[in-house]
Amino acid sequence: MRLNLLISFLTCLVFAQAATLPKDEKVRYDNHVVYKINYSNALQRELILKLVERHQSFSLWSETATELDLMVSPNAIEEFKKQLSIANTTAEIFIPNVQALIDTETVANTRAAESFGWTRYNTLAEIEEWLDEIFIIYPAVTEEIIIGQSYEGRTIRGIKISYKEGNPGVFIESNIHAREWITSATATWFINELLSSDDELIREIAENYDWYIVPVLNVDGFTYTHEKDRLWRKTRQPISTSSCIGTDPNRNFDVHWMENGGASSNPCAEDYAGPNPYSEPEIKAMSDYLNSVSSKVNVLLAFHSYSQLLLSPYGHTPDEFPDNYNDLLQVAKAYADAVEALPYGTVYRYGSAASVLYTASGATNDYAYQQGIEIAYTVEMRDRGAFGFVLPPAFIIPNAEETLVGIIALLSECEKLGYLALK
Numbered sequence: 001m002r003l004n005l006l007i008s009f010l011t012c013l014v015f016a017q018a019a020t021l022p023k024d025e026k027v028r029y030d031n032h033v034v035y036k037i038n039y040s041n042a043l044q045r046e047l048i049l050k051l052v053e054r055h056q057s058f059s060l061w062s063e064t065a066t067e068l069d070l071m072v073s074p075n076a077i078e079e080f081k082k083q084l085s086i087a088n089t090t091a092e093i094f095i096p097n098v099q100a101l102i103d104t105e106t107v108a109n110t111r112a113a114e115s116f117g118w119t120r121y122n123t124l125a126e127i128e129e130w131l132d133e134i135f136i137i138y139p140a141v142t143e144e145i146i147i148g149q150s151y152e153g154r155t156i157r158g159i160k161i162s163y164k165e166g167n168p169g170v171f172i173e174s175n176i177h178a179r180e181w182i183t184s185a186t187a188t189w190f191i192n193e194l195l196s197s198d199d200e201l202i203r204e205i206a207e208n209y210d211w212y213i214v215p216v217l218n219v220d221g222f223t224y225t226h227e228k229d230r231l232w233r234k235t236r237q238p239i240s241t242s243s244c245i246g247t248d249p250n251r252n253f254d255v256h257w258m259e260n261g262g263a264s265s266n267p268c269a270e271d272y273a274g275p276n277p278y279s280e281p282e283i284k285a286m287s288d289y290l291n292s293v294s295s296k297v298n299v300l301l302a303f304h305s306y307s308q309l310l311l312s313p314y315g316h317t318p319d320e321f322p323d324n325y326n327d328l329l330q331v332a333k334a335y336a337d338a339v340e341a342l343p344y345g346t347v348y349r350y351g352s353a354a355s356v357l358y359t360a361s362g363a364t365n366d367y368a369y370q371q372g373i374e375i376a377y378t379v380e381m382r383d384r385g386a387f388g389f390v391l392p393p394a395f396i397i398p399n400a401e402e403t404l405v406g407i408i409a410l411l412s413e414c415e416k417l418g419y420l421a422l423k
């Protein structure tokens with residue numbers, strides 16, 4: 001073998017995981033384990049996060065002020081245990097085999113495709129077909145909205161629901177993170193309720209607000225999660241300076257972009273902010289669209305999973321809070337209380353994103369807040385790590401019901417506090 005060939009062969013090996021996935025083959029997560037790590041000080045957290053930074057074998061699934069959910073590939077479990085003991089902390093196995101979980105989901109997906117019944121997760125094509133039917137069935141009160149084009153050339157579509165003139169507006173962004181499938185499943189269920197339910201409380205919110213709903217914002221990433229890698233998070237635009245692909249779209253808005261370590265400058269990181277704000281066409285389009293309607297929008301909710309949290313601004317610093325922070329807490333409490341009162345008893349916690357979670361700048365709800373939408377949350381849906389991103393389809397409807405009663409309570413609290421006057 002000639003030397004340059006050998007070198008390129010070796011280079012290929014190094015990047016094998018990232019770049020050379022054979023056509024029609026999916027990334028597999030056999031015996032990948034998700035651990036929940038309890039930590040009590042910054043040093044322990046640092047030690048674990050260093051692992052994620054340095055090795056492909058570790059992937060951070062979720063982080064709160066006291067817990068880290070970490071996926072570890074089988075070859076790195078020994079190393080992981082060593083680091084745990086160096087950090088003087090312990091971990092509990094939450095998901096023993098991620099691939100097994102993904103396989104269950106796939107089986108559920110192929111069975112009886114009858115209708116859009118929210119008993120399984122749908123592909124982008126299925127969601128769009130369903131949306132097209134909705135426009136045909138409810139032409140008087142629905143309207144297609146076009147957010148723009150993705151990097152790979154897909155059209156990002158949404159729906160506006162309006163029963164009359166002069167309503168305050170509510171914007172819902174969903175599936176900006178590709179693997180967070182529960183969000184688009186919930187958003188589509190919610191659209192269906194607004195249009196077809198005869199429950200009095202639902203009719204009330206359906207008809208007295210204008211709804212702008214984007215079920216799948218990250219269309220390229222979402223497609224990639226169905227076709228190649230169930231756990232993909234970012235966009236799919238390559239980065240000229242790296243072999244890694246994609247930017248974290250929820251770090252790409254021009255709002256305190258890259259400040260305070262609220263995002264990574266490493267293109268291989270899951271929270272890579274992109275080379276500059278709005279480097280991602282999806283986020284440029286989303287921000288342009290939001291600006292075009294922001295004078296009519298009173299509330300913005302960005303749907304995410306998982307951790308069961310309502311996160312208000314700010315994301316870029318834990319030390320400063322918005323002027324109306326007390327109201328934001330009160331409104332979030334109303335949401336959380338309403339959710340917990342359901343028979344499922346699901347608990348949501350709330351607070352500013354940077355104080356409850358971690359510093360994360362450039363996110364949709366912070367951008368919305370900066371643009372004058374004073375009620376703006378990131379909603380982190382089910383669960384708290386038992387299934388994480390691979391939440392079985394049986395939980396779609398329970399999660400969606402919770403979201404619905406949460407939103408009803410949120411709007412009623414906003415109304416009381418005077419946030420729903422026509423802008």
Ligand code: 0X9
Pocket residue numbers: 061062177180250304305306311312313314315316353354357359360361363364365366378380
């Ligand atoms: O990190 C994120 O983008 C969100 N969590 S997720 O696990 N779904 O990725 C949290 C965003 C919190 N909101 C703000 N920082 N504004």
Ligand code: ZN
Pocket residue numbers: 255256259
């Ligand atoms: Zn700033």
Ligand code: ZN
Pocket residue numbers: 177180303304305
């Ligand atoms: Zn997310």
